[in-house]
Amino acid sequence: xxxxxxxxxxxxxxxxxxxxxxxxxxxxxxxxxxxxxxxxxxxxxxxxxxxxxxxxxxxxxxxxxxxxxxxxxxxxxxxxxxxxxxxxxxxxxxxxxxxxxxxxxxxxxxxxxxxxxxxxxxxxxxxxxxxxxxxxxxxxxxxxxxxxxxxxxxxxxxxxxxxxxxxxxxxxxxxxxxxxxxxxxxxxxxxxxxxxxxxxxxxxxxxxxxxxxxxxxxxxxxxxxxxxxxxxxxxxxxxxxxxxxxxxxxxxxxxxxxxxxxxxxxxxxxxxxxxxxxxxxxxxxxxxxxxxxxxxxxxxxxxxxxxxxxxxxxxxxxxxxxxxxxxxxxxxxxxxxxxxxxxxxxxxxxxxxxxxxxxxxxxxxxxxxxxxxxxxxxxxxxxxxxxxxxxxxxxxxxxxxxxxxxxxxxxxxxxxxxxxxxxxxxxxxxxxxxxxxxxxxxxxxxxxxxxxxxxxxxxxxxxxxxxxxxxxxxxxxxxxxxxxxxxxxxx
Ligand code: BG6
Numbered sequence: 001x002x003x004x005x006x007x008x009x010x011x012x013x014x015x016x017x018x019x020x021x022x023x024x025x026x027x028x029x030x031x032x033x034x035x036x037x038x039x040x041x042x043x044x045x046x047x048x049x050x051x052x053x054x055x056x057x058x059x060x061x062x063x064x065x066x067x068x069x070x071x072x073x074x075x076x077x078x079x080x081x082x083x084x085x086x087x088x089x090x091x092x093x094x095x096x097x098x099x100x101x102x103x104x105x106x107x108x109x110x111x112x113x114x115x116x117x118x119x120x121x122x123x124x125x126x127x128x129x130x131x132x133x134x135x136x137x138x139x140x141x142x143x144x145x146x147x148x149x150x151x152x153x154x155x156x157x158x159x160x161x162x163x164x165x166x167x168x169x170x171x172x173x174x175x176x177x178x179x180x181x182x183x184x185x186x187x188x189x190x191x192x193x194x195x196x197x198x199x200x201x202x203x204x205x206x207x208x209x210x211x212x213x214x215x216x217x218x219x220x221x222x223x224x225x226x227x228x229x230x231x232x233x234x235x236x237x238x239x240x241x242x243x244x245x246x247x248x249x250x251x252x253x254x255x256x257x258x259x260x261x262x263x264x265x266x267x268x269x270x271x272x273x274x275x276x277x278x279x280x281x282x283x284x285x286x287x288x289x290x291x292x293x294x295x296x297x298x299x300x301x302x303x304x305x306x307x308x309x310x311x312x313x314x315x316x317x318x319x320x321x322x323x324x325x326x327x328x329x330x331x332x333x334x335x336x337x338x339x340x341x342x343x344x345x346x347x348x349x350x351x352x353x354x355x356x357x358x359x360x361x362x363x364x365x366x367x368x369x370x371x372x373x374x375x376x377x378x379x380x381x382x383x384x385x386x387x388x389x390x391x392x393x394x395x396x397x398x399x400x401x402x403x404x405x406x407x408x409x410x411x412x413x414x415x416x417x418x419x420x421x422x423x424x425x426x427x428x429x430x431x432x433x434x435x436x437x438x439x440x441x442x443x444x445x446x447x448x449x450x451x452x453x454x455x456x457x458x459x460x461x462x463x464x465x466x467x468x469x470x471x472x473x474x475x476x477x478x479x480x481x482x483x484x485x486x487x488x489x490x491x
Pocket of ligand 1: 254393443444446451
């Protein structure tokens, strides 16, 4: 089993979940800055705000899935709430140390996102924030100096709240121009430092509203938001190539691997239809360059009418993604039968699979599903795959001597990498693998930093107590060996 010589190894983090420094360097607030730190047993995080009548309220959700504030609501911070994302892992102040640790592990790549709120805190009108531009230049220079070739994502649900207040969010086409202005700055300023980009992170998560109670108005708005993001992404791909023909631009989708719970043909159809709706709808639009044959059925089901201009269609055709980044954590089962018990997951939930073990957070661990899913999407798109998120969220214990024995995490990663090697052997074209959250960071769904994914431990707990000191976990040393042997030494 052999991976390509230039196979990329590293980890992935995101600005909002790792950086902190939420009000430093000219950065404007983003939605998740107003979300509490949640806990594993809660039904989700709470986005707190002030209602028009002066009372305090919240809307439930998770990072990526918070709704707009209700009419008349205003964003406000409350003294008695702990906001975990404000400091997160303090990558903002620790990035040099973190990059040195990544280099020590032998990383050839690193994925993070650029916070739009550091570049254009108040949109085009408010002007460019040079301090934000320099912050990322310094990170990318540091990476290059350590021989790390970054893959950078432009958008991960963290536009300044200014856009919601000004335009009402992504359903307004003005957002396309705002995004392109932001993208242009990134492609131009970092031209000599970055040549692998992804436009939107897990763009298909926008479609998860379908699993929640909703009306036609919400469906119309969500499909418009998504269409505007798809068009913005296509135009950004074209722009990236105009600015630097060496640029390779991909998209990133949330991997949802589902099995029919029973052999009932209704379950099989239901499961496949969900793959079409939640994954292939976006994948086809961004990789094949047009909406799929089943799109009209989907719009009809939701009573949605989309205005798609000729220019949109042209741009989608011309601005297709060259590689497919995706996340994979777990699989679940789907059924039309009502009596099955449900399991949890970060964004997708489903029916419990009796053949699989669960993580402490109830996510079903399925390395073979990882290989199955790689085949499924590679067979459909035939472009290189980049595994951009994979990992185990778990509680870690620091021993008296400072060591952290995270054999559970090593086991999870080992079994997934084994399947990745087999997939490569079976013909899947793989560009690289980055674990999720290699530096402990704030969980998207629960807001906990104690749900740790890292190879590098961050001394911080869910109450905001800690020093942000970094420690190497056992998985740090194990991953270093894996990278050095290009995946051959897994034990
Ligand atoms: C991915 C998201 O789907 O799941 C990440 O892109 C997120 O932002 C990850 O952190 C793991 O989920 P959670 O809820 O454990 O943080």
